[in-house]
Amino acid sequence: MFDIHNSMTDHRDMRDLTIIGGGPTGIFAAFQCGMNNITCRIIESMSQLGGQLAALYPEKHIYDVAGFPEVPAISLVESLWKQAERYNPDVVLGETVTRYTKLEDGTFETETNTGTVYRSRALLIAAGLGAFEPRTLPQLGDISHLVGGSVFYAVRSINDFKDRNVVIVGGGDSALDWTVGLLKTAASVTLVHRGHEFQGHGKTAHEVFEAKEAGRIAVHLDTEVRRIDVVEGELTRLHLRARSGKETSVDAERLLILIGFKSNLGPLAGWDLELCDNALVVDTHMKTSVDGLYAAGDIAHYPGKLKIIQTGLSEATMAVRHSLSYIKPGEKVRNVFSSVKMGKENKAT
Numbered sequence: 056m057f058d059i060h061n062s063m064t065d066h067r068d069m070r071d072l073t074i075i076g077g078g079p080t081g082i083f084a085a086f087q088c089g090m091n092n093i094t095c096r097i098i099e100s101m102s103q104l105g106g107q108l109a110a111l112y113p114e115k116h117i118y119d120v121a122g123f124p125e126v127p128a129i130s131l132v133e134s135l136w137k138q139a140e141r142y143n144p145d146v147v148l149g150e151t152v153t154r155y156t157k158l159e160d161g162t163f164e165t166e167t168n169t170g171t172v173y174r175s176r177a178l179l180i181a182a183g184l185g186a187f188e189p190r191t192l193p194q195l196g197d198i199s200h201l202v203g204g205s206v207f208y209a210v211r212s213i214n215d216f217k218d219r220n221v222v223i224v225g226g227g228d229s230a231l232d233w234t235v236g237l238l239k240t241a242a243s244v245t246l247v248h249r250g251h252e253f254q255g256h257g258k259t260a261h262e263v264f265e266a267k268e269a270g271r272i273a274v275h276l277d278t279e280v281r282r283i284d285v286v287e288g289e290l291t292r293l294h295l296r297a298r299s300g301k302e303t304s305v306d307a308e309r310l311l312i313l314i315g316f317k318s319n320l321g322p323l324a325g326w327d328l329e330l331c332d333n334a335l336v337v338d339t340h341m342k343t344s345v346d347g348l349y350a351a352g353d354i355a356h357y358p359g360k361l362k363i364i365q366t367g368l369s370e371a372t373m374a375v376r377h378s379l380s381y382i383k384p385g386e387k388v389r390n391v392f393s394s395v396k397m398g399k400e401n402k403a404t
């Protein structure tokens with residue numbers, strides 16, 4: 056996955072548009088902001104951009120985006136980002152927007168789960184199916200106090216696993232990739248999967264089995280984690296139970312749970328906006344029932360709506376262009392042709 060880090064800008068800085076959601080729609084909206092000479096900030100709840108493409112089907116190929124006869128989902132995300140990056144949009148990863156307030160002067164405050172408040176002149180909701188959050192192991196109870204110390208739902212820094220006994224849970228691409236990826240870093244790697252077969256990529260699955268044959272990792276199929284031992288706030292051991300009923304335990308200092316994501320409309324559902332079928336009703340300008348607040352992509356609803364990438368990209372374009380009349384009152388909304396605009400920009404540099 057290509058590397059994008061949080062922008063180092065001050066959250067108090069006013070931006071023209073706050074874009075809630077960094078899926079394909081949100082990323083393309085950021086590009087459109089640059090095209091229309093307005094500033095923006097993307098806030099994304101996951102630790103990566105790409106929305107459903109990155110969280111649910113990164114390795115699948117997409118065939119119905121214009122100009123791309125066949126493209127892996129994650130490569131499309133990368134291309135979208137490359138396009139948007141030209142205008143240096145602010146990116147805030149790992150924060151979920153919980154609340155928005157429209158102030159008396161018509162500007163917006165957007166608050167996230169960290170309590171941080173971001174300011175902008177207008178708001179674009181590109182939240183897709185809702186905020187993605189990692190699936191957890193409910194049988195372990197509340198382990199939130201261990202997250203980021205000895206329990207992880209994503210690899211942010213490989214150093215968190217250096218010289219540690221690591222247990223990875225999952226059987227999809229991420230679990231397999233990190234089983235192979237941590238081999239050289241961790242003291243030991245154990246892979247636990249409740250299924251009989253891996254769902255992940257054949258080539259990586261093969262590498263996992265090779266490593267197992269070579270005695271470099273342990274693999275437990277048809278097996279679930281039942282409970283964990285924690286000593287003085289540190290994970291020490293994991294107890295497993297196979298489908299056959301056989302119980303075993305393994306040393307574990309780090310638990311990496313990679314069993315996918317679930318989406319949750321969450322706080323958005325409680326906002327005072329008109330909803331239909333769990334989506335925000337918009338008009339022909341992609342405006343919601345609140346002036347200055349727009350929606351695009353899977354989260355936007357109107358009669359005849361199609362929830363596909365291409366629609367979201369087009370709606371992002373419409374939403375950003377029409378937001379101009381709110382952001383810069385009195386300014387005429389006109390077509391901006393990239394061929395003309397970029398031609399001029401390229402000549403100037």
Ligand SMILES: Cc1cc2nc3c(=O)[nH]c(=O)nc-3n(C[C@H](O)[C@H](O)[C@H](O)COP(=O)(O)OP(=O)(O)OC[C@H]3O[C@@H](n4cnc5c(N)ncnc54)[C@H](O)[C@@H]3O)c2cc1C
Pocket residue numbers: 075076077078079080081098099100101105106107108111112116117118119150151152153181182183184185186187323351352353354362363364365367
């Ligand atoms: C398995 C599968 C295959 C698909 N194949 C295709 C295909 O071949 N072609 C096609 O055109 N479409 C396909 N789709 C549909 C396509 O993925 C969606 O239409 C597209 O992802 C919508 O993009 P989006 O940016 O609107 O929303 P999303 O991709 O859902 O992105 C929304 C983002 O907003 C974030 N977010 C939500 N709420 C908040 C919040 N409160 N705070 C911060 N962040 C938030 C989420 O974490 C998410 O990252 C497929 C979908 C699936 C599930």
